[in-house]
Amino acid sequence: MVTGRRKFLIRGGLLVDSKGVRRSDLLVEAGKIAACEKEIDPPSGAKVVDARGLVVSPGFVDLHTHLRQPGNEKSETISSGSRAGVSGGYTALLAMPNTTPTLDSPEVVSYVRQLAKEAVLDVYFAGAITKGRLGESLTEMSKMAELGIRLFTDDGAGVQNGQLMRRALEYAKGIGVTLAQHCEDLTLSNGGAMNEGAVSAVLGMKGIPNAAEDVMVARDIELVRLTGARLHLLHISTGRSAEMVKVAKADGLPVTAEVTPHHLVLSERRLADFNPIFKVNPPLRSDADRLALWGALGQGTFDAIATDHAPHHKEAKDTTLDQAAFGMIGLESALGAVLGELQRQLADKVVGEGGLSDEQLMNLVGLFTWRPARIAQIDDVHGGPLVVGRPANVAIFDPTFKWRLSETEIVSRSKNSPYFDTDLVGKVLYTFVNGDLKLREGELCL
Amino acid sequence: MARSLVSISDLRDDEISHLVELSRIFFEVNSREIPKVPTLRGKTIATLFFENSTRTRLSFELAATRLAADVLTFTLSSSSVSKGESLRDTAETIESLGADLIVMRHFSAGSVQLVSSWLDIPLVNAGDGAHEHPTQALLDAVTIMDHFKTGKRLDGISVAIVGDVLHSRVARSNVQLLSRLGANVTLVGPPSLLPLDLSLWPVRISNCLEDVLPGCDVIYMLRIQSERFSESLMPSIGEFSRAFALNSERLEMASKGAIVMHPGPMIKGVEITAEAAESPRSLIRTQVRNGVGVRMAVLYWLLGANQGRLESIW
Amino acid sequence: MLPENGLNSGHSYSTASEVMASADVKRVLSRIAHEVVEHNRGCTELVIVGLQTGGVWMAEELCSYLVEIATFPCVLGSLDISLYRDDHAFRPFIRSSSTDVPVSVQDKTVLLVDDVLFTGRTVRAALEAILDFGRPNAIQLAVMVDRGHRELPIRPDYVGKNLPTSRSEIVEVSQEGVRILKGVGNGS
Numbered sequence: 001m002v003t004g005r006r007k008f009l010i011r012g013g014l015l016v017d018s019k020g021v022r023r024s025d026l027l028v029e030a031g032k033i034a035a036c037e038k039e040i041d042p043p044s045g046a047k048v049v050d051a052r053g054l055v056v057s058p059g060f061v062d063l064h065t066h067l068r069q070p071g072n073e074k075s076e077t078i079s080s081g082s083r084a085g086v087s088g089g090y091t092a093l094l095a096m097p098n099t100t101p102t103l104d105s106p107e108v109v110s111y112v113r114q115l116a117k118e119a120v121l122d123v124y125f126a127g128a129i130t131k132g133r134l135g136e137s138l139t140e141m142s143k144m145a146e147l148g149i150r151l152f153t154d155d156g157a158g159v160q161n162g163q164l165m166r167r168a169l170e171y172a173k174g175i176g177v178t179l180a181q182h183c184e185d186l187t188l189s190n191g192g193a194m195n196e197g198a199v200s201a202v203l204g205m206k207g208i209p210n211a212a213e214d215v216m217v218a219r220d221i222e223l224v225r226l227t228g229a230r231l232h233l234l235h236i237s238t239g240r241s242a243e244m245v246k247v248a249k250a251d252g253l254p255v256t257a258e259v260t261p262h263h264l265v266l267s268e269r270r271l272a273d274f275n276p277i278f279k280v281n282p283p284l285r286s287d288a289d290r291l292a293l294w295g296a297l298g299q300g301t302f303d304a305i306a307t308d309h310a311p312h313h314k315e316a317k318d319t320t321l322d323q324a325a326f327g328m329i330g331l332e333s334a335l336g337a338v339l340g341e342l343q344r345q346l347a348d349k350v351v352g353e354g355g356l357s358d359e360q361l362m363n364l365v366g367l368f369t370w371r372p373a374r375i376a377q378i379d380d381v382h383g384g385p386l387v388v389g390r391p392a393n394v395a396i397f398d399p400t401f402k403w404r405l406s407e408t409e410i411v412s413r414s415k416n417s418p419y420f421d422t423d424l425v426g427k428v429l430y431t432f433v434n435g436d437l438k439l440r441e442g443e444l445c446l
Numbered sequence: 447m448a449r450s451l452v453s454i455s456d457l458r459d460d461e462i463s464h465l466v467e468l469s470r471i472f473f474e475v476n477s478r479e480i481p482k483v484p485t486l487r488g489k490t491i492a493t494l495f496f497e498n499s500t501r502t503r504l505s506f507e508l509a510a511t512r513l514a515a516d517v518l519t520f521t522l523s524s525s526s527v528s529k530g531e532s533l534r535d536t537a538e539t540i541e542s543l544g545a546d547l548i549v550m551r552h553f554s555a556g557s558v559q560l561v562s563s564w565l566d567i568p569l570v571n572a573g574d575g576a577h578e579h580p581t582q583a584l585l586d587a588v589t590i591m592d593h594f595k596t597g598k599r600l601d602g603i604s605v606a607i608v609g610d611v612l613h614s615r616v617a618r619s620n621v622q623l624l625s626r627l628g629a630n631v632t633l634v635g636p637p638s639l640l641p642l643d644l645s646l647w648p649v650r651i652s653n654c655l656e657d658v659l660p661g662c663d664v665i666y667m668l669r670i671q672s673e674r675f676s677e678s679l680m681p682s683i684g685e686f687s688r689a690f691a692l693n694s695e696r697l698e699m700a701s702k703g704a705i706v707m708h709p710g711p712m713i714k715g716v717e718i719t720a721e722a723a724e725s726p727r728s729l730i731r732t733q734v735r736n737g738v739g740v741r742m743a744v745l746y747w748l749l750g751a752n753q754g755r756l757e758s759i760w
Numbered sequence: 761m762l763p764e765n766g767l768n769s770g771h772s773y774s775t776a777s778e779v780m781a782s783a784d785v786k787r788v789l790s791r792i793a794h795e796v797v798e799h800n801r802g803c804t805e806l807v808i809v810g811l812q813t814g815g816v817w818m819a820e821e822l823c824s825y826l827v828e829i830a831t832f833p834c835v836l837g838s839l840d841i842s843l844y845r846d847d848h849a850f851r852p853f854i855r856s857s858s859t860d861v862p863v864s865v866q867d868k869t870v871l872l873v874d875d876v877l878f879t880g881r882t883v884r885a886a887l888e889a890i891l892d893f894g895r896p897n898a899i900q901l902a903v904m905v906d907r908g909h910r911e912l913p914i915r916p917d918y919v920g921k922n923l924p925t926s927r928s929e930i931v932e933v934s935q936e937g938v939r940i941l942k943g944v945g946n947g948s
Contacts, residue, residue: 057448185586201641204555204576274556319533320554322575474859475843482891483843595846746843 001189004334007034010430011043013051014398016365017058017384021358025256028392031435034099038089039130049430055361056132058369058384059091059121059393059431060229062331063180063258063376064155064162064234064306067093067123069115076311076413081444082119083330084309084412086438088331089395090426091121092373092382097128098156104144113147121433124378126151128166129179135160142175150377151403153180155234158216160186165220169229175405178375180232181220183241184282188212189395193322195268195283205321205444208283217241221248224255232256232375235308237282239292247303256375258306260294261337263331266290266418267327274315276324276402277418280310294345297367304372307334311414333405335397336424343425356399384426398431402426411444448568452559453578454622462584462623466598468743470586474505476512476739486515489749492535492545494520495572496552501563501710502572502582504736505734506549506692509741518545538550538556549584555615568748570741571719576613576723581620582709585740588635589733590664593705599627608634609717612641612679616709617668621626621649629704634707635690638679639670645752653692657697667692683716695721697727761891772843777940779923785904788920789818792902795918796871799860799900803832805868807896811886812840812858814875814933818904821935822873839872844885859889875933877903879921882911904933 010026015036024039027035027046042048054291062085068076076084078095078312081304095112097103103112103125116123131137133156141152158181159165165181172179191213194200198205217233221244237258238240245257262280267287271279278284296302310327313406330337342356344362356364373383381391403424406416432438440445450456458467470507475483493503496624503519510517520540524571533552539642540548547568550558555575562569590600605624611617611633625631632650633640644651652658659665670686680686692706706718706728723730786918799922808826810819816838823836872886872905883901890899900920907925921938923932930941 023531196642198646201643202618202646204578204613204615207642274559320552320557320560322554322556470841470925471859478892479864479894482892484888485843 006437007046007048008052008432009046009239010049010056010394010396011040011052013056013384015056015359016064017372018366019361019385025194026386026394028394028432028435031285031388031392033386033388033392037384049396051247053398054396054404054429054444055365055399056386056394056396057365057371058134058332058386059395059433060089060368061091061092061094061308061372061382062309062334063304064151064260064332065093065095065309065370066311066327069099070085070112073384074173074413075313075316077118077336078115078123079118079120079184080411080413081309082121082123082349083312083444084329084331084410085121086431086433087411087428087444088330088334089397089439090250091119091393091395091431091433092124092376092378093331094126094151095256096241097126098133102128102132104131104133104139106140106147109144109147109149114176120181120438122374122382125149126153126180128152129154129159130164130288133157133276135164138164138171141171141177141192144438145175145177149177149231151178151180151375153234155180155182157186158184160199162219162223163302166223166227169223169227169231170344173229178230178232180234181216181331183213183220184208185212185215188215192283193279195285197268197286198407199268199272201237203271203437205271206279210240210285210289213238213424214240214244215281221245221253223252224248225251225345228254230254231256235263235282235306236269236293237263237289239289239296240422242293242296246249246296246299249301253364255285256303257301258304259297259302260306262283262291262328262418264290264297265304265337265341266424268360271321272311274321274395276319276321277328277416279324279326280308280328281326287390300363302367303365303375305334307331307370309412310416311412312412312416317383317416328416329410329414330417332411333417333419333424335426335428336403336405337419337422338424339399340422361399377416387408392432392435394430395428395430397426397428399426401427448566449748450558450562450569450571450579451748452562452569452571452574453487454580454583454619454626456580459626462626463598464570465584465740465743465747466588466591468747469584469740472742472746473736474513476735477740482512482514483635484514485746486510486513486749489515489546490518490544491515491726491745491749492520492540492543493572494519494522494540494548494550496522496550497573499551501572501734502551503549504739505737506570506745509745512738513742513745515546515745520544533557533561534564537565541565541567544758547727547745559737570744570748573615574723576615576618579615579709580619580623581612581737581741581744582616584736585733586620586666586707586709588740589622589707589729589736590624590629590705592736593729593732594663599628600624603629603664604632604662605629605653605664605666606632606634606662607668608655608665610639610670610674611635611668613674614668620666621647625649632662634702636680636686639674655692655696656699658697658734659704660701662700663704665692665697665700665704665706667706667712669709669711669713670717687716691719692718694721694725696728697722707733710734751756774820775942776932776939776941778937782923785920785937787937788904789821792920793822793829794916794925796822796826796900796902797830799917800832800869802855803869806830806832806834806871807837807859807861807863807865807868807888808834808871808873809837809839809886810880811872811874812842814839815873816858817935818875818902819873820851822871822902835863837863839886839889841882841885842890845881858893860892861890864894865890865896868896870896870899872899872901874901875904876931877901877906877914877916878909880910880914883914884912905931905938907931914941
């Protein structure tokens with residue numbers, strides 16, 4: 001892949017990164033940010049991108065993507081998923097290891113690395129904590145770490161055995177990698193298909209109680225206290241879990257946590273007519289939980305908004321709710337869904353002109369960019385800041401653009417989005433991956 | 447998509463009232479020497495059962511036969527149809543065969559609604575998982591109305607629904623229908639057999655049957671399945687029966703006029719004793735008999751003159 | 761609802777002419793009662809069945825005349841033939857339960873009573889319906905008005921008045937009299 005073939009001048013945008021918020025032009029050349037000044041005259045041969053009224057941010061980093069390759073290419077491939085990522089403003093994805101075969105050995109790591117050359121953005125991989133994600137014996141983490149794997153998780157399932165999790169944390173600490181946990185006590189979720197609450201009671205559906213998540217969050221926080229190892233908590237869905245994360249952080253424990261757009265935007269009420277599109281794990285919770293997640297987000301409890309992009313082909317969803325697959329796609333709608341919901345909430349509070357303050361904007365961009373980049377340990381290349389010499393991984397979005405996602409426009413190979421009837425606000429119009437323009441005016445240009 | 451009956455919430459109040467009237471018309475038909483009318487002659491009604499239920503299936507098939515419809519019977523074991531694709535295939539095949547209506551029972555909640563979204567013909571839900579069983583609720587409502595002579599309402603009637611509410615589609619349909627008709631419904635059972643969050647249910651809750659008995663007009667016993675004990679929802683059959691089975695002594699605690707109901711099949715000695723089930727206060731056999739007329743009413747309403755509407759077609 | 765008169769709402773009728781007055785109706789009913797007695801000598805029991813809805817009052821009146829003059833016992837009933845119609849897909853349903861045949865009709869004589877005989881389809885359905893209550897010795901038919909336009913081979917045994925009409929007209933029968941409403945609509 002030849003990078004940085006062309007020069008681009010991004011003019012008049014509002015730059016938002018870990019350094020702050022400022023109006024500035026940005027020159028991209030040879031794959032890097034070549035200049036960043038208040039006003040830059042277009043050099044010869046530079047293509048000018050008019051970014052007036054737009055936000056220029058580091059390219060988004062998704063900590064939680066299922067790319068389905070190898071094993072389920074009918075639903076997604078590394079290539080198709082990476083295109084969906086670029087459409088959503090992402091320049092880096094962390095692919096989950098629950099593929100077939102499981103990403104649990106150096107051989108599989110080398111194999112998927114080859115496949116990742118098809119990607120139109122930077123794909124990183126998470127390795128499995130246990131072989132086959134069966135929760136029985138640890139994988140050869142240090143060999144995989146040598147090949148560049150920085151994060152390990154059995155996502156799709158949590159490590160059920162407390163002793164094994166303790167050993168995994170200790171081992172991971174020794175080799176300087178991070179473990180990430182899908183918090184779900186399977187004896188409590190017990191085959192449930194949705195949140196256990198008012199809606200499941202009416203539908204007669206078996207439910208997954210909040211406690212299935214909370215119990216494992218509590219256990220793992222205590223294991224971090226015991227071992228001192230770093231732990232990232234995936235897709236927190238309950239108010240109680242968020243509260244525990246907040247306390248753990250206040251105690252100084254090396255715990256990070258992510259929240260998904262769908263747990264912020266949607267609630268169990270969407271399942272009232274059994275629509276399997278809204279079936280996801282952890283399940284969409286009550287509105288009380290959803291609002292508690294927003295509260296935690298406002299207090300800085302979460303370190304990242306991660307999509308848990310989980311593509312499923314049509315047949316996997318076109319069945320009864322109890323038999324349908326868990327998961328929904330999210331790369332293309334992540335920003336629009338979160339900003340859309342935020343706008344709806346702000347409109348209630350009558351914030352000046354309904355716009356975001358600089359601080360809110362910075363917080364939001366941080367959750368999509370530099371903070372997840374640090375957790376994935378890829379912040380040398382991704383997540384900004386937008387300063388001279390850094391790789392030009394940049395997303396440009398219109399924070400006020402109102403739109404609807406339609407099935408025909410979805411780039412992902414699977415169409416299982418829950419947002420077809422939701423107003424989305426904020427759309428990524430340009431994505432630069434290592435200096436190459438991959439998305440122009442909202443259209444892929446590969 | 448044709449008008450179907452999936453859930454009690456599909457029915458407006460005036461439609462419920464119309465179905466009650468129609469049911470009584472068919473009770474009269476069923477009391478005749480020749481209990482059969484030619485109303486649905488030429489129509490084909492398919493029964494598609496993914497769960498064993500001889501009683502409900504026979505009740506629907508008898509209802510269809512008494513309306514002179516032809517009956518197609520599909521009984522499938524759950525093992526042969528475990529994937530979504532084959533559910534769709536099966537349903538579409540039945541529609542292609544020329545069925546005018548499908549009566550469906552399935553082990554998954556929401557399955558009947560899903561199939562109705564695929565087809566152009568009406569469906570009648572004969573039980574979908576733990577979700578709903580609307581014709582059972584309709585026949586129970588009419589049975590109570592006719593017993594207490596309350597017309598087309600149940601105002602002031604107190605109903606205790608007892609036992610495994612958590613897994614009961616009968617309870618879900620009955621709670622909705624009976625309370626909409628004005629009845630006061632109390633759910634009685636151990637917390638492990640009641641849903642966790644009942645905030646959307648218009649009911650009172652009790653964990654003690656003996657507390658509730660003196661104040662209720664209808665004691666509605668639910669079936670308890672033996673697998674509930676292997677799931678540790680209750681320690682043993684004996685432990686459950688001790689607290690929640692309806693026996694002669696408990697029946698004595700109920701008010702004089704109280705009646706006993708059960709959707710069947712009963713497991714005598716578990717949730718109800720033979721003496722209670724066969725006592726003069728038991729309407730269990732009336733329920734079975736009324737089931738045919740109520741199902742005739744539903745089939746006629748969906749396939750006959752107004753095809754699931756109330757408005758005159760003019 | 762006027763079950764034998766076809767389309768009946770959404771149409772307007774410009775004129776109405778009275779064909780029989782209240783006194784005529786009474787006289788005719790009395791005359792039919794005498795004919796019934798005359799015709800049924802040796803009858804063991806007569807079951808008089810009014811067809812819903814227009815035949816019910818007429819059956820009641822007829823029965824009260826018959827009780828006074830007949831030598832055999834008379835039993836009154838009513839029959840809703842909605843469930844037997846061959847055109848029920850095009851007819852709204854009668855809402856209340858209105859079939860009441862209080863005795864078995866087995867081996868008895870049944871007198872079907874309706875206000876207007878038109879195409880004959882109601883009577884056909886009534887014949888089918890009454891047979892579900894048993895096998896009578898004989899079924900007879902009494903109507904107040906025979907307006908013609910038969911579509912089936914059905915003939916009344918007792919007629920109050922033969923009244924030639926066009927299909928677009930509406931015939932209205934009650935205790936107060938018989939009127940013809942002239943159609944101005946598309947009268948097909």
